[in-house]
Amino acid sequence: MFHFELQATCPETGARAGILHTAHGDVETPVFMPVGTQATVKGILPRDLLNDLDARIILGNTYHLYLRPGPGTVKQLGGLHSFMAWPRAILTDSGGFQVFSLNSLRKITEEGVLFHSHLNGDPHLFTPESTIDVQMALGSDVMMVLDECIEHPCDHGTACRSTQRTVRWARKAMAHFKERHDDGNRAVFPIVQGSMYGDLRRACAEQLVELDARGYAIGGLSVGEPRPLSLEMAEITTPLLPRDKPRYVMGVGMPEELPEYVARGVDMMDCVLPSRNARNGCLFTRQGKVSIKQNQYKDDQRPVDEACGCYTCRNFSRAYLRHLFQAGEMTFSTLATLHNLNRYLDIMREIRQAILIGKYPEYLRASRAGQ
């Protein structure tokens, strides 16, 4: 049975520690979920994700996998877990974010999103119901409702209409799921939208809570707004969400932002930053960002992060990593991604530990002081 077990709550901040029980294993929260859009976390093997990083849950994307290879193919091959050899939990995004990022290729109607494939221009329609069907075919453990990720800035009226549609879509998706698919082993998360308007966020959250979902997401953040505003939106939303359900902020954040979201009652996060920035030569360390391509690392014998225990830091110098980057070697991407994801997961493990032993306020203060 899919359920969330709340283990500890920080009395001072809103931070919580818990366990998300899924059909594909337990996920200790707060958790960071590596993004594996096309049934692979770019640059890294599932084996390393499993053994080296001990990731418990990763993301897949409905939009991408629907277009290629297609849900039928994935289902025929035993579902996403079997297809990509990932035995642990998988959360699938609905394609709502692509509605936002592929805005030149789509048209939104009440029925759903009419869009053209970025691969070959073929027209497709995503509806709240169809995206659930696709995610079921993929075999997802945590499915996301189809939502509209609103661009920023957005006027109140437009944001309001869009958010109301997202709520209607969430109702349809949930109803469809309960009617056709729900066996208690997986979850569908509605997504709170509302742009940067507190009243819209609140109204949206309140309406979505009525759906009695197994978890809730906060979407539409980190779309170009100032950082403090993102946190503010999370902060006004989480108290309205059920205490006993996991809360997932979609698409965040920088390493130093993770503790901030947790302090506001967030249990789950995902972001492409650790993997994408890794490929682009940006490595996250306890001392901040290291742009490994810089000339200053040319002869640097030190590991990327002296305090890091990852395979990359245990075995390779900055000079070597820089060399691989400059040479365009794909091994660089692998080593860099391994390190960055390890950094993110380490942060989350530290956070969780701090909450469990009742020291989260201290952890948060130290984290802020380190910036």
Next chain:
RNA sequence: GGACAGGUGGGUGAGUGGUUAAAGCCAACAGACUGUAAAUCUGUCCCUCCUUGCGAGGUACGAAGGUUCGAAUCCUUCCCUGUCCA
């Protein structure tokens, strides 16, 4: 020795009389990246100066001369490289 072809900024390689300090690509250097249309994208990339501007000078297309108002582009000589023939 002879016949062709050719020598352009770190590398390639456009450019055959005038918005050319010289396209594009690569390298180098710096920056960006937040539910991944990303192994991507942006900027800088001869020197000096400043009031940092589609600014002002100075150098520059193998070398030296020449033609011309004006030459990387045309002419002469020289040097060098490649291919072929002796």
